[in-house]
Amino acid sequence: xxxxxxxxxxxxxxxxxxxxxxxxxxxxxxxxxxxxxxxxxxxxxxxxxxxxxxxxxxxxxxxxxxxxxxxxxxxxxxxxxxxxxxxxxxxx
Numbered sequence: 415x416x417x418x419x420x421x422x423x424x425x426x427x428x429x430x431x432x433x434x435x436x437x438x439x440x441x442x443x444x445x446x447x448x449x450x451x452x453x454x455x456x457x458x459x460x461x462x463x464x465x466x467x468x469x470x471x472x473x474x475x476x477x478x479x480x481x482x483x484x485x486x487x488x489x490x491x492x493x494x495x496x497x498x499x500x501x502x503x504x505x506x
Contacts, residue, residue, distance in 0.1 A: 448498045455493040462500040
């Protein structure tokens, strides 16, 4: 059986780590794409909060999405129109 040298092992480990980190960054970018429609904003909010979307409203900068969670709690979140960032979980 062939033995790896320390340099080969370190090189292999570094390449593997870089490949994994690049795929994580790509996944992160997918999740934070700016929504173009109310439907896309609802989908992003639903993924973040995990529940059934009740209502989507919009203003110039954000979509406000109300989501009913399985626990019965209604949560409102804002989805930024430019960045796609989901924030400001609030109880209703």
